[in-house]
Structure formats: C-alpha cells, structure tokens
Amino acid sequence: MSSVSGVRRSASSRPVRGAELAPQIADAHAAGSPLRIVGGGTWLDAGRPVTADRAISTRATAGVVEYTPGDLVITVGGGTTLEEIGAVTREHNQWLALDPFGSDKGTIGATVATASSGPLASGAGRVRDLTLGVTVIASDGSAVRAGGHVVKNVAGFDLVRLATGAWGTLGVITEVSLRLHARPEVDETVGVVLDDDTAVALLDTLGSTGLTLLALELVSANVIGSVRPAGSGGGAWTLLARVSGNRDRARAQRAILEPLGTVVQFSNDIWRSVRDMDGPQSATFRVSDAPSRVLGTVRTVRAALSAASVTDAALCVTPSTGRVRVAVPYSDDDDAPIRSLVKSLRGVGASAVWERLPADCWAWVTPAATDPISLRIRDAYDPHHILNRGIFGPMGGHA
C-alpha cells in the first residue's frame, strides 16, 4: 500500500520485525524439534515443564519500531525490556502502565505472552487492555500481524487477544504496539498499617466500594517488611494505595483512606517489593472470586496454607478484583508442603492459577487450554506443538 501522504506506510507493508528468527522456527517445525522461547529469561525459574531441544531468544528484536509521543502509542520489538520502554517514554513524560510481577528486566514479549498483570491493573488496565497490536512468527515461519497501532480497532478477528496469555504457544512475539499514558501530575504511594482483625473487617467492605485508584493492594507484612517506613507500626498487613491525578484529586483520594488509620507516605519503590514478593525461590499461585467475597477467598487460602503447614507465605490481596496472590518460599530439599498445597487447592476450582512451582509438581496441576477450540487454534499456529511444548502443564497427547 503506497502512502497517500508519503508519511506512513500501512502495517502490512513494513518489514517484519524479527524476520530473521523465521528460518530457525520453520526449520524446527519441519524437524518436529521443540523450541523454548526466551526473552529476558526472568520466567525460566517458574519451573514450567517445557521440553525443548533448543532455546530461541527474542532479544535481537529489542528496540523501538515506531513512537509518536502525541499518539500515546509505542511499537517495539518483542524482546524489548520494560526498563527500555520506560526509559524511552519517560523522556516524553509518558509511561507504559504495566507492572507485571517480577521486574522491569522482563521483556514486553514475555509480559504479553504471560498476560501477567501487577498492581497497576486495577487503575490502568490489564495487559490485554493496553496491547493494541502483536506480530508473531507462527511455527511455519509465517508472520501473523494482528491489531494495529491505533487505540480502537475492530478490523478482522482479534488475534491480539490470542497472543496475550498464550505463553508463546501461538507464535514467537516479535513486535508489540502498546497504549501509553501521560504521566499524571501527582503519582504517590500512601499506606495504612493494619492489624489482622482490622484488615479482615476492612476486606469485608472494601471489595464492594468500587473505589478506583491507580493501585490498591493489601499486602502481608513480609511482602514489604524491611522497607516499611519508620513509625508505621508493626501490624500484620499494609494497605498500599497509589494516589494520582491532579493535586486536588490526589488529596481527595488520600482522604478516603484517612478513616482507616494513620496514613503513611511511602516511596513508589515499594511496588518493586510487591512485584518481587516471590523472592528467589517460591511456589506462587493466585485465587480469584467475586470482590464481595474476597474475605472468604483469603480465609480459603489461609486454610489451605495452614493444612499444608505453611507459615511464611507472602500474600497480596487486590480488593477491586477479588484476587489473592500468594508466594510460598521453599527449599529444594523440602518441597513436601508445596505438594500438599497443590493438592488442597485443586478443590478451589478453576479460579486457582499456579504461576511458579517446583518442576515436578506441575504434573498435579490441571493443564490449561485443553478444550477442543483451544487445541484447534494451537494446531493452526503450531501443528507439531514445537513452541514452548508443555508450558501449560502436561496435556496428554497434545503436549
């Protein structure tokens, strides 16, 4: 498509980002030789039981493809780290409001592939809400471009949603277009330290209030223990709130928290501790139910932890979505409590999602994407299942 204005070309006429990866992928497809897709490598310790002959890195695709700050949209290579995107957008007082669990060393490709949403999801949207376009290289080496780089788009079937959360099984993500936000005038973190009874009472009402802040999380003391500001007390929980907007609005948001206790100022760096609550080695899962039942969800989780004799779990509760995220540290010589936990959480149903586990425990997790529609879609992108084989857990004949 030639350009009328001579300024831009349509997405389909641009060179494919990461085209140099296509021959390797196509060869592996032809040989039936499975590949492990690696971005920043930060998820490799999730223990997911991937079988692969070789790894394929997306890091060579890193870099900005297109960024017009006035559009509040950026297109980058899939191997670009969140840190790199942050540095580029900061210059224009903008940001990509995604803070997946882990750190900014992770790549945008992995963020989209895992659909990992951190605390900012409450106020700024999840990965699926901010991802406008994705290019993947399917297993036969063909480039599949979905979406675009405009903020509204319903042209054709929405294959962007498929790439989001597919854990790489529907192609290697080589390019992503994302919606950015202008940085708000105020973006500060405040917290209220609470004892257990108060936190529990609060949870019973907080889920139903519809209060929307940029982020609002109730975290257990061990998530942020060492970085708690002096004089903030020693309660079991801290309610962390990210207040933002213009000065008047931020002040009003802060005032909403005041009846709950002493409001303490935190550094925004506190969110790094929340995102990194997994620590060096932990089994991590999340359980979600209706926001109004979040207290019940916390109790269910506590009962399961207690039954498995786990005493040092870190908890992060998102009242607006009813989600409880739990990280349980373990040592290699004793993962028995984790095994016990996996079994007891099976009873919680489909809403319990495991993120990290010791490799040998994945066998007990109900695998994902096993319905016939998902299997057919996977067959369309990757008929020999060479991409991240096994990453959804053992899938019988469809691994």
Added chain:
Amino acid sequence: MNHGTVSPALLAQFEEIVGAKWMRRRPGELVAYDADALPGYHATPSLAVFPGTREETVRVVRALADARAPFVARGAGTGLSGGSLADGIVLLGLNRLTRIIEIDAANRIAHVEPGVVNAKLSRAVAPFGLHYAPDPSSQTVCTIGGNVAENAGGPHCLKYGVTLNHVAALDIVLPNGKPMRLGNPYGETDGYDLLGLFVGSEGCFGIATDVWVRLVPLPQAVRTLLADFPSVDAAARAVSRIIATGIIPAALEMMDNATIRAVEASIYAAGYPADAAAVLLCEVDGLLEGLQADVDTITDCCVASGARTVRVATTDEERARLWQGRKKAFGAMGRIAPSLVVQDAVVPRTRLPEILAEIASIGARHRVRVCNVFHAGDGNLHPNIPYDASDPDESERVHAAMSEIMNACIAEGGTITGEHGVGLDKLPYMDSLFDASSLAMMCAVRTAFDPERRANPGKVVPVHSCREWHGTRAARDSASLP
C-alpha cells in the same frame, strides 16, 4: 449467495421449537429483515426464527447444525457494516431474549440475555449507582448481544474502554449446537483468551446466549464543555493538546460545520454555534475534587489552540441538550437526504489534521457532502455522507469517495473500522490492511469454532484468503468439539 428455501423437515423442527408465531416466512414479512443500518445493501433471508429462551436458541442452532444449514444471528439490526444480512439463509433473531437475569450490585456485574437493549441496562442499574459504560449512538435500540458481536464503542469509551473491556464472561452456543462457557464472571481463567477473541467476532464463532457485563459506578460529578473553533485544524490540534496533559476525558467528540448545521436545523438543535468550523464536546468525570482543575486545563488547551469560546454546561438539562445534538447527529443528517452512509475508520490521533484535510478534498473531488462527527480523542473518525441511494451516479460517487477515504486512513497508519465491524462493507479493504498469512490465520481461527463456516458466512474475512487452509488439519471434523 442464495441457498433458497428451508427444507420442510427443518421448518417443522423450528415450528416445534419456537412455535409458528415466532417464525417469519412470507416475503412481505421478511422485507423487514433485508437490511441493517448500512444503506445500499439488501439481502432477504429464507426464513426468520425468533427463539424465546436460551434453550430454544440452542435447539434452533442444533437443528441448523444437523441440517448443515448456514445462518446469521441478528439483534436490533442497527449494525453499520452489513454484518447481519442473511442472503437466502436462515436469520436467527435474538431480540426476544430481553431478560436482565441478575444485577449483582456488590460486585458490579450484570447477567443479561443478548437481546437486552444497551440503554435499558444502564437504566436498570442506575438505582444501584451504576451504569454500563459502552454507549454507542444507537444505544436506545441496539442490543448487548450485538454490542458483543461488534465490540461496540461509543463516546465514553475514551476513558472507560470498549465492549471488550466490559464483558466478564459469555455462555455461547457453538455453530455445531454445543454450549461453551468463555471467561469467568467472578475470577480468572487460565489458557487462551477465547472470551477476548469472541468479542468482536461478528457472529462468525457462534451465538452468545448469556452475557456477564461489568458495571461502572456512576461518577460523583460530571463537567461537560463545548469549545468552538474557527477551523477544523485548530480543533484537531486541541485534541492532541488535551490528551498530552494526561487528563483522560470521559469523552472528547468533534463535529464539523456540516454536522453542526444539520443538528441545528433539526429537532435535536443543541445550541451549537452555527458559524463554527468545528466544535469539541468534552466531558470529564470522577471525584468532584480535582474536576474543576481539569476543566481549567482543558479550557486552556482549547484557547491555546484557537478556540473562540469555551462554554461549560451549568445544568443537567444543558448537558443533556449538548449530548443530544451529538448522539442524534446521524438522525439529523437523515433530514438532508434519503440515505446516509455512517462510516467508521481510525487514524493515529496526531494525524487528525491531515486526514480531515484529506477527507475534505476527497469529498470536493467527488462532489459529495461529508459530515464529520466523531470520537476525536480516540482518532475514531465517522465521515458520513448523506445522499440519494436511488441516484446511480451519486451512489457511485459516494462509494468512490468512501473507498478513497478508507485507503487514506490506512495510509496514515490507521484502520478501516474502530467500532462498526467489517461485515460486508469493509471486506474489500481487508487485503490492504492485512497480509495473506495474517488473513489466513483469521480463517483458521474461524474454522476452529466453525469448521463448516455456517455462522454468518461470507463476512469479515475475504473468502479468497481462506483457500490455502482448505483441507489442513485445522479443518478437522466438528465431531471432536465440546
């Protein structure tokens, strides 16, 4: 495509399922379903069936599957891309399914049937201090099921997001008649985002029988501004300036002079300045504190971009009147000529000044009157052309102009539809927007849901782009579906 008549056996089955009262067979009755809101396209279904319950819907789809008969689902028929036209095949009308099954105010979720009218849902949840945010201009008649099929938008999607962002779960019936749950109203699901994929699939993946939508608290306060500009260019520049401040307005709409004059000459007259080259209708909402500061910032942005005046609505009545002019602008254009093409395309926001100039010059070249009324904050254009569809020469010029406008939007890095869907109308542009391998994958994904391609056949993806997938393993026997 004409599949002719429905077999007597299938007719008898439908009659047994829904009763003869809820079937339309005579040409005189079927003419009511031979078009949607896209002018110039007509196709008569062989039969229209109107199930009254979820169970009846599933049974009708199963009967169609057994007979291997193609079908098209239809809500209110307000679509703007020809997506609900059924050419000689069975039309499945879902507008009897109008129950709001549950309003879970504590969790801000409503469980509704697909035929519930968009605005009616917002009215029903208002007593709980909630609303359903996506607000297409047709919201007083269009249905939630249709909104799901098209991934409908609306003015307030700038801040609140489109239908995709508001659907928590769906119960669907696959084209083979088997039911499936997508998403989870109260929690997460692991695996592929089939829910996100289904929203906006234009009736090609099955029929949603139950929809769980997210509701949004009504804002504590709302401020609505009207800024008038001496040039379209100045208004377009104000849009970029406002967005760059970091304020996300609830809505940021632009109307050009042709639209303003049409509105002001109609019963929907909103008090827009008739001599303005363009107006911006901008709304901010949320906590009362901080709202005035946003109003001041937006006013400054408009003035700095050349606005002649900026007016803030002081009463609810004034605000409602300003919005009525915008929402009924399409109706107002109906007074100008017998037919109206409501077009839909998107460009990156910063390209608005260039594309609007380009559209004006295309309109002049083809001697058609383009009225622009659109979601400026999203870069989502609606260049509309009132014309007389019975005049072949004018129709041809309108189509030529529309085609050039679409190609200009693609060339600016945009897309051919932001919220109306591809349907039939946008099919010719899909090859310009997507390369062959991307279109082929769309076909393959459709085949995963509907191996026989009986659900809304011939829409969304050009048939020729699907050829290479014939006979691949993606087109397995449908017997293995759930």
